[in-house]
Amino acid sequence: MTILSFQPYCGPAPQPGAVWAAWNLDPVLIGALVALAVVWGMTWGRGASTRERLVFGAGWSLFFIAFVSPLCALTSALFAARVGHHVAVMTLAAGLLVLAAPRARLKRLFGGRSLLWSATAAQAVLLWFWHAPAAYGWSLTGDAQYWIMQASLIGAALMFWRGVRLAPIQHGLLALIATMVQMGALGALITFASEPMYAPHFATTLAWGLTPLEDQQAGGLIMWAPAAGAYLAAALILLMRRVGFGEAGAGERIA
Template sequence: MLLPLLHTCPTCPSVLGITLYPPSLLLIAVPTIVYTLALRRLAQRGRPVPTSWVIAFYAGMLSALIALAGPLDTWNDELLTMHMAQHLVLIQVTAPLLLLGRPVQVILRALPPQRAGLVTRLLLRPIWSRRVLEFLTRPLVATGLSILALVVWHFPALYEEAVLRQSVHDLQHVSFFGTALLFWWPIIDPVPRHHRVSGLWASLMVFITAVASTVIGAILTLADEVLYEPYRYAAMPWGFTPLVDQQVAGLLMWIGGGTLYLVIILVLLARWLLREEGRRMASEPAG
């Protein structure tokens, strides 16, 4: 049985599973074009950026395309599993990859010094803006906000509204992605200001978020009834039933998302231990 090409935006055309929803396409196209032009200008000046930045940014934009305009978005009204995958991609893949691409650094480097200084002053000169940014990117605050968004949006009433109304769905995406950027910011430190948390703190942040995510996934997996009403009556492909779909979505969040978080924790801990060992060896007297 073929997946029906339906979406909460019924007037938006769909081509080969790609939903031509203008806001999503603009949010993907505009940053990609600006980043590309910035890279080109830096290359012309003989100031190329690390290849790892470029790969991370374009990989992040590709994941955003798949999540916001690709099959995960086109078919998330029919399968909770697709909807869950969409959110996990935005939170666990797109957000950290884009920050690893250092778009703020790349764009500011590409601007003439006067303009770059003007932009920086406009954004950071006001004391209130600096304090707000510093507060939102504190490890505990950023972690708390990301967990709050995750928990609140999985209440049936709000989740059902997001499935049925495009404006609420857009708000859901903004809150998930925005809090994900805040969460990953102090871990990645995309604009170096010596605010990056230690590997131990970063691991703790990821662990706490992983626990919250896996609890929600477990609830969905182990529930003996369909929790989200719109999926109870959706025309499901592949012989799925609404309850099986919910269980698969829960497992995706529980096992899939949890495994990715575990890998990230191990990487962060390994980097922290290696760094600490390097500092210890550097502090030991020679001979």
């Protein structure tokens, strides 16, 4: 039996009294975030509306919070925090970055076809894969492994939200509902597991007043309710837009 040595990118699990000092000041990461803001400002940001600038700023800020703030270190201690981290990055930050991009340029960048269903399937497969105990544990054994996980999840999420934005609204609705259902199912499976499954957190949760199983159940509930609910909220927004278009026709897309 191989015993994995966990070396999470965000650093060792902090104690409750020290978490607010546990900022991730990785210069490569901070440089990448700064470069993202500069590149966007010099390209798509030119001529962007105030709304698009605000949306991009919100998405960028969520990436900063997820990877630089103490939330990053907290994910080393609690599975529930890592689930919240994934929700912030995949559901909110990725969606906001796609929404901030000019629609015509977004379409040209990735080609004319939205490939919505391929992106929906890929995101679901990757989400379930990285929450399998073995894959989850492997992703926390080194920096490269961690970023393989993050890059695949973020890339799939960007393509998913791009597909939702470019596809006809009724297709976007179906993709959002399908994502909500599969994410809720994964959350329920994690919540009702009879024993803790995520070895990186077996020795890190008690300091936070949780057993490993209670921490896992909290993470499952986050995925089951708020995370899945975010896709339901996006579907309702699309539905309201569709109703508001009235005579707009079946092929109308989100702006």
